[in-house]
Amino acid sequence: MDSFKRILLVENSPRDTELILDVLSGHNLANDVFSVSDGAEALDYLFRRGPFAGRTDGQPAVILLDLKMPKVDGMEVLRQIKNDSKLKVIPVVVMTSSREEQDLLNSYQLGVNAYVVKPVKFAEFVEAVTRVGAFWAGLNEAPPGNVARPPRNAT
């Protein structure tokens, strides 16, 4: 199993971020997790612009995407990713509190790869996060060219 598969975590709540990271690391799935706290940051990262203009490493193997975020929300991020020829191949898993039919519909219509509702009970939460992580960042074959490359000045 390739331990270089990167997860991009787009999560607005620092608490949820902490919980998710804790669960992932507890199951050895957090080897390479990059977290951003809002949609604008996520897009800058993926499009290699703004503060991430000089980014040279590869794209993530999966994006865990929260929906309810201020400024640029998850749906907008999803739309931009799936409308970009290069970015659209990256699997996106929406992870949100909402089980709203409208959100489900819109997400799938935009081409989301999976939609997971964050469970309230912790045991269920752990299971959800580990299953998602183990599949997308583990079992699933990432699109080619998306593995993080070691920095250039390595031999």
Place this chain on the structure above:
Amino acid sequence: MVLRRQKTLLGAEALQRAIFNSANFSKIATDAKGVIQIFNVGAERMLGYTAAEVMNKITPAELSDPQEVIARAKALSLELETPIAPGFEALVFKASRGIEDIYELTYIRKDGSHFPAIVSVTALRDAHGSIIGYLLIGTDNTARKRVELALQVGERRYRHLFESSRDALIVLMPPSWLFSDANQAALQMFGATSKAVITALGPRDVSPERQPDGRPSAEGATEMIATAMREGSHFFEWTYQRLNGEAFAADVLLTRMEAGGQLSVQGTVRDISERKQAEAELARQAQEVRAANRELQAANDELDSFSYSVSHDLRAPLRHVLGFIELLTREIGTNVLSHKALRHLQTITDAAVEMGRLIDDLLAFSRMGKVELYENLIGLDGLVQDSILALDSVTQGRSIDWKIAPLPEVFGDPSALKQVLVNLIGNAVKYSRPRNPARIEISCAGEEDGRVIVFVRDNGVGFDMQFAHKLFGVFQRLHGTNEFEGTGIGLATVRRVIARHGGRVWAEAALNQGATFYFTLRLATAA
């Protein structure tokens, strides 16, 4: 030639004799003083005397009602301004003066019985014109009197009905179509002090210038009468105006009446101002109720939206509480924590989990008020199986006897109805926990107005029917959370969903003898 003359004479004589002796007329001839000289067969028959008994003995006055004779004398005295003695003179005075005289007289028969007669009196004169006697021809007027009486009685009855009726009754006559008659109730209604006042007026005089629809009353009244004349009767609403100026609405029935070749229109007028007022009040109240309903609906919608978004937003912090309790526990280390400490942490977790259930139920409930329901054709059998599967976590490890009958297809929103079944079956599972085995039956109990009655029955702890009215209230529970967990919203949600489907829910139970929950749904009849 002599023979023929004799024959004619005889024939004429015989005829005369026949005429004189006809039984239908009493012919009494008297001398100038009134003493009866001739008393024909008719008179014998009518009066019961033989001619021999009266001839040359009495005057016709003695065959008549004495009071009448006296009264007649008095009346004649007044009329002719000359004293007339009560007696035969009274009977023949006019005739003696050459004035035509026909009058009513009551004869008294020999047996004492009376009968009314019409008598015509003529004076008999000699060649010189002197009176030699009188001829009184009479007919029995009994039959006619009887008819007259009947008519009088009829007329009196009608008059009584007319005058005493509490409905205002009026009569209009052509060509003026003014009031020719009005009863007391009508006088009162129009504010007329007497019949004299009202009979000088017509409908337009007791109506305002114009009717509520703007039409001139005079024109309208003419048309109403014309319609009644044409159709036979006409029922309509009209606005009148009492003589004191007060206007009032009335129901009017006009009917055409024909009697004795005379046409008239009879009318019944009923003051409906009270009824109109009540109607207006009712309409106003209905409008108020409608407005209040709209406000209520708006408030409900707002509440639903609010509950919905709040419940939704509460999930994240709840998740954090539960998550960080775990992280905390792990951080401290379970071997370091005392029994009590661990128990406290568990209590916090349990409380938070309960909060989560409440939030979920509230979310489901408020969503059922907001969200649009789809109308699909649903196979209830499949939906029941899905619901039981969804309850897998609570049915595991339990011994349950399922008795599920084939269910029909219905119209409804699949996810909403699944919620209903999950709630009801979940309750059945929950409240039959003390039973081994639990028996849960899901079946139909007949139809009601094109709707199927479905029920979920369990053999669990049941409930006291006197609290049945509380069952479906929001946050209403009949058991404590220590006996059976629950939020008290499940049944409220069920009722809401079924109500939005146009059906009804109800329950029957007895303490410790299980419960049955019924609900109705629209049947999908074969196309």
